[in-house]
Amino acid sequence: MSVLIEAREVAVDGPQGRLVEPVSLTLRPGVPLTIVGETGSGKSLLMQALMGTLPAGLQARGSARIDGEDFDLSAPGNMRRLWGRTIAVLPQEPWLALDPLMRAREQVAEVHHLVSLETAGGAHADADLETVGLARAAARLPGELSGGMAQRLAFSAARAGGATIQFADEPTKGLDTAMRDGIADLLIGRLGAEGGLLTVTHDLDLARRIGGELMVMLKGRIVEQGPASRLLAAPSHDYTRRLVAAQPSNWARRQGSQGSEAAVISARGLSVVRGGVRLFDGVDLDLRPGAITGILGRSGCGKTSLGNALLGLVPLSGGHVSRDPSILSHRFQKLWQDPPSAFARTQTIGRELNALARLHRVDRQRMDRLLKRLRLSPELLKRPPGQVSGGELQRIALMRALMVDPVFLFADEPTSRLDLITQQEVIDMLGEVVREEKLALLIVSHDGDLLERFCDDVVKLDHRDGTARQSN
Amino acid sequence: MVDLTAIAPAKTVRRPAPWAFIVLAAVVVLALLAPLIDQLGPYRQVLSKALSGPDMIAPLGYDHLGRSMLARMAYAVRLSLALAMASTVTAAFIGIALGMLASWRGGWTDTLLRLVSDSMLALPALLLVLIAGVIVQSTAVSFWIGLAAVQWIEFFRLSRSMMRSLIQSPAVEAARLLGFGPVHIFCHHLWPEMRPLLLTAAAFGVANAIMVIAALGFVSVGMRAPTPEMGLMMVELLPYWREAPWALAQPVLACFAILLALNSIAGAKT
Incomplete structure (x- = not known):
């Protein structure tokens, strides 16, 4: 199979008009796809439309061929069975998605038991936690984990269903710069040659680190797309250019003034x-x-x-x-x-x-x-x-x-x-x-x-x- | 920019059903207006008409001592509502003021106030009202004091826990840094946030107070005869339930209607 998701003319309508203009996209195995845009650009809505999880009141249009099967996105009722088994979602601010009263190991084991229907869920959970470096935190509650650890735990729980396609919604939101690279490595590390990765973010550094294909979204429209390395080095659309220039690493140094007056x-x-x-x-x-x-x-x-x-x-x-x-x-x-x-x-x-x-x-x-x-x-x-x-x-x-x-x-x-x-x-x-x-x-x-x-x-x-x- | 909060359906807040207000208003209007058409008053006896049905002078009939049920019911409802509201308002004032003091000052002030409120919770509410009745001679004043002494704890605990997080919020920190005093902070930051929950607590409080007054009246340790009070009227009319079920039904129904209306108003707002 050469294509994991082939979406055609995906659009999202709200009560006050169109929120996402028709977009077609292709997710290939081994090639991550990243959608960048600012708050309210509609990037998360596009991802939700592809999963069939739009909030009530919003209506998706278009169709998608996911894992060799055709779905009508305007009637997402039968997409439910994809969740966890074909598509895994790493939610925004994952510490809110974890059960605060369940220990780390059980959070992952539960998915093995209930979604993949495995009997040896506990053993699998231990192996999963080992791979993301959480073996020693297996008995801890989510409240006792740092932001980065909670992120890795949520990642393990999301992947435990055995899904080949990973969706990540703003995976670095609320995390420090230092942890951002860890998240990117985690996402790419599990990708392999067969897996799919669709990331939605406003963080250009994350997009650069993930690499692959990049789409830039502005006010519900894709304004530019292409390989991440090329797009970020030589953006052609005005908005992408402004976006790249607005990254702190591209700023000009401020003219300093060494005040000699008395300290306040x-x-x-x-x-x-x-x-x-x-x-x-x-x-x-x-x-x-x-x-x-x-x-x-x-x-x-x-x-x-x-x-x-x-x-x-x-x-x-x-x-x-x-x-x-x-x-x-x-x-x-x-x-x-x-x-x-x-x-x-x-x-x-x-x-x-x-x-x-x-x-x-x-x-x-x-x-x-x-x-x-x-x-x-x-x-x-x-x-x-x-x-x-x-x-x-x-x-x-x-x-x-x-x-x-x-x-x-x-x-x-x-x-x-x-x-x-x-x-x-x-x-x-x-x-x-x-x-x-x-x-x-x-x-x-x-x-x-x-x-x-x-x-x-x-x-x-x-x-x-x-x-x-x-x-x- | 797309504002998602504008698109997502508004959180469904269950509004109080209009019938609850209508029932409550009907009972209150009846209690306030009845004295205008009543000629007997709650204490005049017409012994020959004891337990007889409605007539032109007493539209709701007569009790076992030949007193007008309309006049007695009107008086009883007014007494219960007035007492319940007075004690709830008093309790709310004391509770919110102490809650603010505890969350604002923190430290040992907070610890001490919590100790007092927790130990009062350990006492049965009815017992506190009875103790107040022994100390204060007037039954109405003793109910007012006793009920307020029980109810302030609820307001104290609610406002303290809400205010603790509100006072630590950036908005209040900003107001303090900008030089605003406690009165401004209370009126603009704390009260608007706490109002819905405290009004709910007040509606429950009034309902609860009415129940306590009636319960103590029913076991003959509350209001004393011949004062018309719903619980007392129920127990007085109980022996005559065969002869005059209509008379017994009146205090029961009135009490039920008021409590149902208050509880559904309070329950809907949370």
Whole structure:
């Protein structure tokens, strides 16, 4: 058999019109296929249409020949038997797909028992866990696994049904850069010459690592397709070009400014202990107006706690933080990782900003100037935070911080939930604001490329020895 | 950009059935308006008419002592609802205030308040109301105090657990960093999130209080005769169920209708 999936004219219709324009694609054994696109481009819907798992209210069109059998995608009822046996799915954020009360070994053994109907499921499960390096974690609950381990466990459970075709939906979402390569290796490693792999992602590095064929999706349309290596090296469509250029590794280095003014906030010998674990120890920082300091580290290493300790949100267990006592405490501000959660969910953004303006006597003109400066439409303020896109909301959060005339801003992974192009816009905006307003910025990220190009100074937090190393 | 939340069908929130509100409103309107057409009042006796059926002066008939059932029912429903609501509102105020204190301050304040609420949970609710009855002379005031003393725990536990996660959320952290005080944070961040659940708890609380009042009346340790109260009326009319089933049915049905309506209103919102 030379083709695993041959899909013709697959489209997805929603109640308000077409969401995915007709797409034809071919998945060949041994050649991975990756669909890249930003949030809302319809890439996940396309994958769901191919599996017959679209949410209620959405209607798929077109047909597909899967594993030598024809299916009408508009009537996906009989596709159910493909699940687990022919097509295995690695879901988004797999720790949510695992049973929180079942130990790792049982999660995999259950699939062997119930989907592949094997009697020796337990033995197979042990072998599976061995291959993904989880043999020692067999008796642990999902809550006791790291993000990468949970990802590998979900992968084992998904593959236990013996499927030849693997679908992966945003497999690196919520994972560190360091783990991304591991996931790519895992996906390719099981591919072999016979298997099929269809990945949907917004992560170009993952796409590059997986290789094979690449399709670029924009607003429900495939705008470009071809071999991944060629497409990413020499994109021809304007959108692909912007996408590649928006990758932090392709950014130009920011013009640094070594501020010589007195630091607005300094830390000496800072250490924080949380839940009995020493996150870091002996960190010295001087944050000066107009300078950008980055903190790099893996998730769970205490990057956020370091910033929170500077803001007084987390108690210190050693060292001290000194601020200029003449500066009011509300001029030390923060940007959050998940923009919607940083606003009151039940009221419009405008109401919240107006309350802030009354509290600190910010006049209307200044608010209008800030809106214009951050290229925000005043219309956005009439909506609740749930109806504003992440990039816009992060800029509104920046505006909210700027309203109180800050001297220091702590940005906690401000772009990790944003698409590549939006990330670049927000970071550029931050850079401009730092220069104009002369504020000290501390930015936390797990993306070394981003920090290296954006910051004047980068501190690496290392979890193992709990110390910080300064580099530039 | 395609907003998936706009496409996916809205989460089906079961709205309270309109009949529940109609039943509740009918009982309340009856209780409020009955005194306008009633000429006897709940205590006047017409002994010759004891246990007789409806007539022009008493449209719901007479009880075993010849008192107007309409007047007594109206009085009893008003008493139960007023007491239940007063105690629930009091309990909600105390419970939410203490819940906020515990989750805001944390530490030993939280530990102490939890200890108090947990140990009060260990006492049977009816017993607490009875103890209040021994200490306070007036039956109505003792019910109010006793019921509030039982009910605040529910509001305390609910608001404490909800507020703990809300207070740690980035939105509240942002509000605090921006210089907003506790009152603003409560009104804009905490209350809008907690309101649906607390209103549900309040509806259950009122229903539960009505049940407690009736139950204690029925075992003759609640309201004292001749005060008209539904539980007390049930036990007084019980010996005459053969002669005047209609009279006995009235407090039973009224109690049933109110509880059913309140419980289905509360149950639908969660």
